[in-house]
Amino acid sequence: MVNRVITGAHYGFGSWLAQRVTACAMAIYSVLFVIMLIAIRPGDYEAWHGMFVPVWMRLATILFWLSLCYHAWVGVRDIIMDYIKPTAARLVAHGLVIFALIGLAAWSVQILWRA
Amino acid sequence: MKIRIQRYDPDHDAKPYMKEYDVQLEPSDRMLLDALVRVKEMDDSFSFRRSCREGVCGSDAMNINGKNGLACVTKVADLKEPVELRPLPGLPVIRDLYVDMSQFFKQYHSIKPYLINNDPAPQLERLQSPEDRAELDGLYECILCACCSTSCPSFWWNPDKFVGPAGLLQAYRFIADTRDQATEARLDDLEDPYRLFRCHTIMNCVDVCPKSLNPTKAIGKIKDLMLKRVV
Numbered sequence: 001m002v003n004r005v006i007t008g009a010h011y012g013f014g015s016w017l018a019q020r021v022t023a024c025a026m027a028i029y030s031v032l033f034v035i036m037l038i039a040i041r042p043g044d045y046e047a048w049h050g051m052f053v054p055v056w057m058r059l060a061t062i063l064f065w066l067s068l069c070y071h072a073w074v075g076v077r078d079i080i081m082d083y084i085k086p087t088a089a090r091l092v093a094h095g096l097v098i099f100a101l102i103g104l105a106a107w108s109v110q111i112l113w114r115a
Numbered sequence: 116m117k118i119r120i121q122r123y124d125p126d127h128d129a130k131p132y133m134k135e136y137d138v139q140l141e142p143s144d145r146m147l148l149d150a151l152v153r154v155k156e157m158d159d160s161f162s163f164r165r166s167c168r169e170g171v172c173g174s175d176a177m178n179i180n181g182k183n184g185l186a187c188v189t190k191v192a193d194l195k196e197p198v199e200l201r202p203l204p205g206l207p208v209i210r211d212l213y214v215d216m217s218q219f220f221k222q223y224h225s226i227k228p229y230l231i232n233n234d235p236a237p238q239l240e241r242l243q244s245p246e247d248r249a250e251l252d253g254l255y256e257c258i259l260c261a262c263c264s265t266s267c268p269s270f271w272w273n274p275d276k277f278v279g280p281a282g283l284l285q286a287y288r289f290i291a292d293t294r295d296q297a298t299e300a301r302l303d304d305l306e307d308p309y310r311l312f313r314c315h316t317i318m319n320c321v322d323v324c325p326k327s328l329n330p331t332k333a334i335g336k337i338k339d340l341m342l343k344r345v346v
Contacts, residue, residue, distance in 0.1 A: 005275045010303070012312035013341045081308065082272055 019074045022067035029064040058112045065108040069101040116140055116150055117197035120161065122211055131208065135197065147194065148175055148187040163212040170325060173260030176203055177212050183262035183323040203261055205271040218274045219261045219281070226278060226286040226304070231297035247293040254288035254333060256326050257281060263320035263330055269313040276309035280320035280330030283311060287333035290340065302341055311337060 036057075042048045052058055076097050084090045116138045123131035138153045148168055155161055163186075166172040170188040178201040179189055186200075206214035232241065264270045264279035278286065286305060289295050305311040311334065320330040 007276050007307050007309050008304075009308055010306050012308040012310070013306050013338070013345070015308065016312050016338065017342065078308070 022071040025067040147189040173258035176260040203265040266319040277313035284330040
């Protein structure tokens, strides 16, 4: 294979926009979450559990986690691109991060929807 | 005036070192470049670039007390002593304050810094309205001194892939030019995780530009245009 500097992947703008959209979603959820904490002041497990009983709260939390995972993916991918140069090692690192983030997202769904 | 200069002659030195000079300035020596000319008179082995001596050619860009700037427009009176001078960071040093700017100009050339217009050339010139011409203010004044790109951590890290603030300012200069017909192609060229989107809005470029230009703003306008064409 030729040893040439290759650019032109054509996904920079989508990632940049997605990072900002997900940041907005997380910011809105964070404000909402703080307001709920102040209003409910959960002191025990039951109160914490009760906070996540409404379906809209669960959906908002899922949206927050998905936003967090996608936001983290773009950021971590950029770090990997900066620090891991061999293509094979970079691909493996990307794969590991994707699996970890999908696992975290699935775990958060499982926690929110279990009885 | 005490000046400490990074010296390096690849023919004789294993690595760069700092050398201090005690320079006697004349009353007419107002700018750092005047002091460097005095150093050159004291030690003719010292090398640095200079040309217009009035902030137009961009030849004497260097790192002055930790911040990139032009020696010819930097007042001696504003500098804290000893003045530490180093070559522009991130570029290969050829000798003393000389750096190899090939990579910088390679990125500049990659954005096709010329008008692309396939219409037959008019007899005199391609005219613009005063409003369209005003769009180029703050863009065309760049003198390509490389102060901005060599103060950008993203350019230090990916100089072969990230265009850098100087190149991106010029990219927007041609995107903003109503006489240019290659806007789509120019945006396509920059739609890449490295070429444009390695800019993380650190704004070192704005901080150091000796012409008070704002590459970060130009980069933001490129992103705005990319957004406009997809929504």
